[in-house]
Amino acid sequence: MKYEGMIFRPPSEAESLILQVTVGCSYNRCTFCGAYQGKSFRVKSFEEVKEDIDEVSCYGSRIDKVFLADGDALAIPQDDLMRILEYLGRKVTGLERVGIYANAKDILRKDVKQLEVLKDLNLGIIYLGLESGHREVLKRIKKNATIDQMIRAARRVKEAGILLSVTVLLGIGGLEYSEAHAEETGKVLSEMDPDFVGALSLMVIPGTPIEKEIVSGKLVLPTPFGLIRELELMIQHCRFTKCFFASNHASNYLPLRIQMPGEKEEALRRIREVLRKKNPALLRPDFLRAL
Ligand code: SF4
Numbered sequence: 533m534k535y536e537g538m539i540f541r542p543p544s545e546a547e548s549l550i551l552q553v554t555v556g557c558s559y560n561r562c563t564f565c566g567a568y569q570g571k572s573f574r575v576k577s578f579e580e581v582k583e584d585i586d587e588v589s590c591y592g593s594r595i596d597k598v599f600l601a602d603g604d605a606l607a608i609p610q611d612d613l614m615r616i617l618e619y620l621g622r623k624v625t626g627l628e629r630v631g632i633y634a635n636a637k638d639i640l641r642k643d644v645k646q647l648e649v650l651k652d653l654n655l656g657i658i659y660l661g662l663e664s665g666h667r668e669v670l671k672r673i674k675k676n677a678t679i680d681q682m683i684r685a686a687r688r689v690k691e692a693g694i695l696l697s698v699t700v701l702l703g704i705g706g707l708e709y710s711e712a713h714a715e716e717t718g719k720v721l722s723e724m725d726p727d728f729v730g731a732l733s734l735m736v737i738p739g740t741p742i743e744k745e746i747v748s749g750k751l752v753l754p755t756p757f758g759l760i761r762e763l764e765l766m767i768q769h770c771r772f773t774k775c776f777f778a779s780n781h782a783s784n785y786l787p788l789r790i791q792m793p794g795e796k797e798e799a800l801r802r803i804r805e806v807l808r809k810k811n812p813a814l815l816r817p818d819f820l821r822a823l
Contacts, residue, residue, distance in 0.1 A: 533584050537571050541599050542659050542697065542730070543781060545631050548597035549588060549624075553581050553616055557603030559635060562663075563673045563745070564704060566737030568603050575608050581616055589623040596628045606634035606658065610646050617653035629656035636660065636677035639685035647692035657695040660685065665720025666713045669705040673742070679720055686724035697728035700766070702759045702784070704734050706751040714762035718769025728776050731766065733759050733783040735821075756785045756815055757807060763788075764803045767796060785815040 536555045541548065556571030588595065598620060606613070621627055632655060639647075639658070647655075662682050664670050670679065677685075689696045698721060705713030721729060734753065736743050745751035754762065763779055763786065770777065772792040777799075780787035786806060790799040806814050 533587060534580070535601075538567070539601050540567050540603075541601060542631070542633075542699075544697070544728070545597065545599040548599040548631065549595050550599050550601050551581065551584055551620070552576065552601045553613075554600075554602050554605045554608060558607040558638075559604065559676050561674050561676065562661075563741040564663075564701070564734060564737070566740045569737075569739060571602070573603075575612065578612065578615055578619075582619060585620055585623050592624045593626040595624050596626050597631070598624065598627060598629075599631045601633075603633055604635045604638050605632045606638040606642075610642060610649075614649065614653060617650065617655060621654055627654055630654045631657040631659065633659045633661075634685075636681045636685035639688055640681060642688075644688055644691050647688060647694060651692055651694050655694060657697060658689050659697045659699065660689070660726075661699045662717070662720065662724070663699065663701045664704050664713050665700075665717035666705055666709055667716075669709050669713050673704060683720065683723045686726060690725065690727075695728070696724070696726040697730065698724060698726040699730045699732060702731055702733045702762045702766075702779075703753050707754055707758070708752070710754050710758055710762055711765055714765035715769050718766040721766075722769065722771040725773055726775060729770075729778070730781060731763060731777070731779040731784070732781045733785065733821075735783050756812070757810055759784075760786050760803060760807060760815075764800060764807065767800055767803070770796070783821055785821070787816060 535552050539550055541550055554575050556568040556573040558573045560568055663673060663675055667679055686696055700717050736746060775792045777790040777792050780789055788799055
């Protein structure tokens, strides 16, 4: 397999074969994101991708999950993506599910029928970064999508029968918007009603615009217990049909795995207990958070 640069994938794709079909992110301007710094976006040619698929095809029956990297591979034009998925399905005979990162605009460029076609070609899960449900925060971090677009994109994915996993970022609103960010994010997540939510804590990547805001004092980050208070408020405002909500990412101080709505109250009870005791020993230590 020929990978260009660092490869990122969602934690839940740890067992998947990573097939790099694009390089970098077509947008690449979110202020907190350093994942694809220095990578110019390009869609790999079909011949390049085919070569990688051919290389693994001898293990075809043993590969059940594939993740298409990089940052927003759903930006690939529909016909080209269909061609890749068709070929992958033919060569990887054990294939059950393909996952992909997407931003809201990539999704909205496709109608439900097009997404259904991709689903029939094994596209089983889309990972979408909401980061914040607060309008001002979303604008400040230059997320390149409005709340309305995020919600419409989420509904379109679900209407096509594809699983939706949404990522949000604790701390991204700074102290100024801390509580409002948490509450609004919980409400917007409820409107999106995804199958999975991953709550991560903001990790400041050197060289990113958000690092400059922090160094200049423009953005002040909440304390670890401030982040846990955000988690509490967010969960409190979430109303899901059926969702697995996880804060067990390595960036978080309090790892939780919650089946919503059933385990919501128990999770809130646990979070409030931690907030009441304010004992740092109850938190994941910083050296274990180093990613
Ligand atoms: S869209 Fe995603 S990958 Fe691209 S810059 Fe923003 S957070 Fe990073």
